[in-house]
Amino acid sequence: MRRILIGVVGPGEGADQKEIDDATLIGELIAKAGWAVLTGGRVAGVMGAATKGARAAGGLTIGILPTADTLAASPAVDLVLPTGLGEARNAVIALSAHACVVCGMNAGTASEVALAIRAKKPVVLLRADEITSKFFRSLDSETVRVAMSAGEAIELLRGVLMVGAGPQ
Amino acid sequence: MRRILIGVVGPGEGADQKEIDDATLIGELIAKAGWAVLTGGRVAGVMGAATKGARAAGGLTIGILPTADTLAASPAVDLVLPTGLGEARNAVIALSAHACVVCGMNAGTASEVALAIRAKKPVVLLRADEITSKFFRSLDSETVRVAMSAGEAIELLRGVLMVGAGPQ
Amino acid sequence: MRRILIGVVGPGEGADQKEIDDATLIGELIAKAGWAVLTGGRVAGVMGAATKGARAAGGLTIGILPTADTLAASPAVDLVLPTGLGEARNAVIALSAHACVVCGMNAGTASEVALAIRAKKPVVLLRADEITSKFFRSLDSETVRVAMSAGEAIELLRGVLMVGAGPQ
Amino acid sequence: MRRILIGVVGPGEGADQKEIDDATLIGELIAKAGWAVLTGGRVAGVMGAATKGARAAGGLTIGILPTADTLAASPAVDLVLPTGLGEARNAVIALSAHACVVCGMNAGTASEVALAIRAKKPVVLLRADEITSKFFRSLDSETVRVAMSAGEAIELLRGVLMVGAGPQ
Numbered sequence: 056m057r058r059i060l061i062g063v064v065g066p067g068e069g070a071d072q073k074e075i076d077d078a079t080l081i082g083e084l085i086a087k088a089g090w091a092v093l094t095g096g097r098v099a100g101v102m103g104a105a106t107k108g109a110r111a112a113g114g115l116t117i118g119i120l121p122t123a124d125t126l127a128a129s130p131a132v133d134l135v136l137p138t139g140l141g142e143a144r145n146a147v148i149a150l151s152a153h154a155c156v157v158c159g160m161n162a163g164t165a166s167e168v169a170l171a172i173r174a175k176k177p178v179v180l181l182r183a184d185e186i187t188s189k190f191f192r193s194l195d196s197e198t199v200r201v202a203m204s205a206g207e208a209i210e211l212l213r214g215v216l217m218v219g220a221g222p223q
Numbered sequence: 224m225r226r227i228l229i230g231v232v233g234p235g236e237g238a239d240q241k242e243i244d245d246a247t248l249i250g251e252l253i254a255k256a257g258w259a260v261l262t263g264g265r266v267a268g269v270m271g272a273a274t275k276g277a278r279a280a281g282g283l284t285i286g287i288l289p290t291a292d293t294l295a296a297s298p299a300v301d302l303v304l305p306t307g308l309g310e311a312r313n314a315v316i317a318l319s320a321h322a323c324v325v326c327g328m329n330a331g332t333a334s335e336v337a338l339a340i341r342a343k344k345p346v347v348l349l350r351a352d353e354i355t356s357k358f359f360r361s362l363d364s365e366t367v368r369v370a371m372s373a374g375e376a377i378e379l380l381r382g383v384l385m386v387g388a389g390p391q
Numbered sequence: 392m393r394r395i396l397i398g399v400v401g402p403g404e405g406a407d408q409k410e411i412d413d414a415t416l417i418g419e420l421i422a423k424a425g426w427a428v429l430t431g432g433r434v435a436g437v438m439g440a441a442t443k444g445a446r447a448a449g450g451l452t453i454g455i456l457p458t459a460d461t462l463a464a465s466p467a468v469d470l471v472l473p474t475g476l477g478e479a480r481n482a483v484i485a486l487s488a489h490a491c492v493v494c495g496m497n498a499g500t501a502s503e504v505a506l507a508i509r510a511k512k513p514v515v516l517l518r519a520d521e522i523t524s525k526f527f528r529s530l531d532s533e534t535v536r537v538a539m540s541a542g543e544a545i546e547l548l549r550g551v552l553m554v555g556a557g558p559q
Numbered sequence: 560m561r562r563i564l565i566g567v568v569g570p571g572e573g574a575d576q577k578e579i580d581d582a583t584l585i586g587e588l589i590a591k592a593g594w595a596v597l598t599g600g601r602v603a604g605v606m607g608a609a610t611k612g613a614r615a616a617g618g619l620t621i622g623i624l625p626t627a628d629t630l631a632a633s634p635a636v637d638l639v640l641p642t643g644l645g646e647a648r649n650a651v652i653a654l655s656a657h658a659c660v661v662c663g664m665n666a667g668t669a670s671e672v673a674l675a676i677r678a679k680k681p682v683v684l685l686r687a688d689e690i691t692s693k694f695f696r697s698l699d700s701e702t703v704r705v706a707m708s709a710g711e712a713i714e715l716l717r718g719v720l721m722v723g724a725g726p727q
Contacts, residue, residue: 058301091302117302123318123342123645133226134259134285134302136319139645141627142506143482150291151304162509162530169502170478174291190526194498291477309459309475310674311650330698334673338646341666358694362666394637427638453638459654459678469562470595470621470638472655486627487640510627
């Protein structure tokens with residue numbers, strides 16, 4: 056059946072330990088909610104952590120890579136899609152996800168968040184600082200939310216997706 | 224675990240009954256081989272038939288749509304990826320598939336086949352006419368094969384993917 | 392000879408009069424500096440104003456449209472490139488521009504700015520508010536600058552591009 | 560004013576001398592007709608030859624590169640657009656060109672021709688062999704033409720574009 060895809064976006068190589076831990080837990084909770092995890096596909100940082108967390112919880116994982124090959128793919132991604140699109144693949148992630156959770160921030164992540172907002176997708180900023188929260192909420196105060204824990208992020212997603220806790 | 228994705232490409236609205244029947248059976252056989260079916264996502268023609276066949280056999284189906292919305296998606300697609308890329312999504316299909324089976328031909332399909340050959344992916348042309356076979360084999364005689372039945376196409380795929388009959 | 396392309400990005404339909412006026416003047420000044428103006432191609436808002444300003448000053452204008460057709464193109468664009476890529480064309484604008492000037496802000500514009508920063512391109516935010524300036528400068532304090540007038544934006548561009556005032 | 564863009568497509572590294580000579584002359588004739596030359600941007604093969612020919616005749620040249628950088632760009636391209644899209648940029652070339660001339664054939668070129676036909680753009684195959692001609696004409700016999708010389712290709716373009724010989 057049609058699966059709900061939750062994008063988990065954030066820094067790759069530059070992710071810090073807190074972001075890695077958050078992304079791992081988010082991945083696990085998404086899987087337990089019966090949703091699939093969608094990332095930028097690489098093993099680095101938030102992408103790798105979210106897919107690893109989802110995999111450990113028995114969830115389905117999809118990775119949309121910027122490269123034409125799969126060399127940088129996380130081993131925890133079930134469906135690896137090498138696009139060869141470079142950063143333009145961020146637009147594909149934004150459109151393909153039903154909603155996005157954001158762990159950490161850099162320029163690439165900011166483009167994914169902006170494109171998700173542009174596409175009217177619900178976005179949950181996890182532990183975002185004040186400037187980041189204010190900026191993205193100034194773009195669309197209705198679709199952008201801030202959560203202070205992975206659990207709160209999942210609850211916000213449940214609310215916006217209006218779906219139950221079980222498998223879809 | 225990492226799944227093998229087999230692209231099934233061919234005409235949408237213009238597909239004839241033979242192509243629809245072939246695509247349905249190909250989808251079923253791909254699913255039974257333990258592979259996932261990857262299409263252009265729409266319900267029309269070969270795309271819709273391949274996903275329907277795979278779904279009926281309990282297989283996993285992925286659709287990479289040209290549109291930014293999911294209105295034209297086949298109901299038999301489990302993972303719907305609206306890209307908003309238009310025909311540029313054909314390059315994503317070509318790169319994401321481990322190999323492609325081709326049922327029927329038109330300009331869009333020809334671009335998918337050419338891009339798959341460009342990416343060195345194995346391509347099986349099902350019941351292709353002489354001109355089509357000769358043209359694509361002139362582009363790469365090693366990666367392009369012709370099959371005269373769905374069963375033969377699957378056998379050719381098994382050979383090039385060097386994988387067994389069971390789930391991956 | 393190889394031309395310098397300056398991206399001018401900002402809201403389309405939602406642009407206010409100040410942004411329109413700024414974009415028009417920016418387009419004129421870019422043209423007078425001998426650079427070509429690169430926009431998202433549409434006639435609406437900042438895109439249309441920048442190309443109109445450049446055209447009036449005898450400059451060359453290029454528009455990279457999200458659509459597959461040219462119906463929404465500004466009549467002041469010399470080279471109209473319909474991409475059919477949707478918002479993924481924002482990544483093409485970011486990579487193709489040597490530097491970007493930003494007039495106003497919304498989600499689409501934010502994605503262009505983030506992608507330009509990701510690509511290490513110099514970005515000048517014209518009359519950006521404090522939150523916007525702080526956010527983008529937190530992504531890269533070296534490549535992101537703020538100008539309080541069109542003239543100042545051009546001077547900043549001259550500095551970062553290390554080029555003279557005459558035609559290239 | 561709005562310029563007419565003529566795509567010139569064909570092999571890069573694998574182009575033979577005849578194709579290089581044809582592309583050079585085609586570029587020159589396109590420039591003399593007042594049209595701009597649009598290529599895949601690289602210096603290699605048909606792309607480089609067509610832009611060189613156009614440049615020598617004082618024409619305007621645009622190159623849409625697959626890469627995110629401009630290292631492989633032809634020095635004869637005036638407007639270099641690095642897209643980072645990989646082969647998906649072929650779809651952008653197909654949509655952006657008003658018509659295409661094809662010198663030689665390989666898998667990448669075949670995808671450009673197929674995408675141009677998909678977009679209903681006039682295509683002139685220069686000195687195509689019988690298999691290639693028959694294949695592409697089977698996709699659309701109205702938009703695909705074959706020319707046996709560069710001069711004949713230009714005459715066919717004039718016919719389909721219904722434009723005069725002077726600058727646009």
